[in-house]
Amino acid sequence: MSPPIVDVHTHVYPPAYMQMLRARRTVPYVHDPNNEDPRLIILSSDDDSSIPLDQRGRPVDSSYWDITVKLAFMRQHGINCSVISLANPWLDFIEPNEAQMWAERINDDLEATCAEANKAADPENALSLAQKETLFAMGALPLSSPTPNIVVAEIKRLKTLPHLRGVIMGTSGLGKGLDDARLDPIWEALQETDTLMFLHPHYGLPDEAFGGPGVTSRYGHVLPLALGFPLETTIAVTRMLLSGVFDRFPGLKVLLAHSGGTLPFLAGRIESCIHHERKFVSGGGDVPGPQRSIWDVLKTNIYLDAVVYGKPGLEAAIAASGSDRLLFGTDHPFFPPLDTKVSDWPSVTTNYKAINATFETIPDTVADVLGGNATRILNLK
Numbered sequence: 001m002s003p004p005i006v007d008v009h010t011h012v013y014p015p016a017y018m019q020m021l022r023a024r025r026t027v028p029y030v031h032d033p034n035n036e037d038p039r040l041i042i043l044s045s046d047d048d049s050s051i052p053l054d055q056r057g058r059p060v061d062s063s064y065w066d067i068t069v070k071l072a073f074m075r076q077h078g079i080n081c082s083v084i085s086l087a088n089p090w091l092d093f094i095e096p097n098e099a100q101m102w103a104e105r106i107n108d109d110l111e112a113t114c115a116e117a118n119k120a121a122d123p124e125n126a127l128s129l130a131q132k133e134t135l136f137a138m139g140a141l142p143l144s145s146p147t148p149n150i151v152v153a154e155i156k157r158l159k160t161l162p163h164l165r166g167v168i169m170g171t172s173g174l175g176k177g178l179d180d181a182r183l184d185p186i187w188e189a190l191q192e193t194d195t196l197m198f199l200h201p202h203y204g205l206p207d208e209a210f211g212g213p214g215v216t217s218r219y220g221h222v223l224p225l226a227l228g229f230p231l232e233t234t235i236a237v238t239r240m241l242l243s244g245v246f247d248r249f250p251g252l253k254v255l256l257a258h259s260g261g262t263l264p265f266l267a268g269r270i271e272s273c274i275h276h277e278r279k280f281v282s283g284g285g286d287v288p289g290p291q292r293s294i295w296d297v298l299k300t301n302i303y304l305d306a307v308v309y310g311k312p313g314l315e316a317a318i319a320a321s322g323s324d325r326l327l328f329g330t331d332h333p334f335f336p337p338l339d340t341k342v343s344d345w346p347s348v349t350t351n352y353k354a355i356n357a358t359f360e361t362i363p364d365t366v367a368d369v370l371g372g373n374a375t376r377i378l379n380l381k
């Protein structure tokens, strides 16, 4: 029997979340006045008033909210198991007094979706001939809630939901980034419950970094998605490192989206700059830098997805963290084929090819990256 293929980077917007976005008029929102041609406007660069509303952002279809479309996509690409997560911007923008309600609603919905799919895939169930793909999920956190205690309570509650296998989180944390000391109870809860945190970008870099709004939108989403996203992730995890999060919480497990952004490639430079500074003096203090080496953190705390679309990125990832910490992903339903007549998604086949090319002489490692590592690390049996 061939080993399972597991997709750890695959998103959904559950119907209730879509409905909430449809009712909004500020980012994030869905524009669809006639209920037939929805446009998803989630990035700040998408909200460009010089672009007509029906051309802003990007088109979305049922692959974003209908789980049967996800299951068909999995079957088509040979994916046996998906660990689904809410897509960006998660619950970051929710009013504080509604955050807990939304987190519970989304996470209960994810749990029910997985339970139903896995029941249909159970060989003892009559429906199993029709479906073999299985689902697990990563939960969303109520990060805008009035107190971190609510986030901590949700992390603990997720442990009681049988199909939840971690949490997904953006880079803003409680609003001030991931080096914010107010996050300590949250890191502590993640460590104590042995919960993997999937760190995923959304905010990118300011338009000015790309030459201003006119330049950013001139090239569609290329600059924010190809460069803004990976640098955002790199900055967020580096701030965690610099502020000593991995010294205080040495058991924290963090899966970095898009093979760590640029972290594997830049790790040496980051380490060198830290040594050069020795102590951080801004902010009025004589603050010691991180105690642990970035290389140690990469090999003991960090996991990397394999969503990097090329061999050099994968080679940097395995040099930094090891092939036993690298996990296949698709980023579905983002990056669909432009030609609707094409059935295989080039974004997925490119990643498959890159993994095969990188490990062509070691088939066991291909199998580990495609699914063995995820099955072990996320306990997907």
Ligand code: URA
Residues within 6 Å of the ligand: 011, 042, 087, 088, 225, 331, 334, 335
């Ligand atoms: N991938 C994501 O996860 N989100 C986006 O907005 C674009 C690509």
Ligand code: ZN
Residues within 6 Å of the ligand: 009, 011, 200, 257, 331
């Ligand atoms: Zn993603």
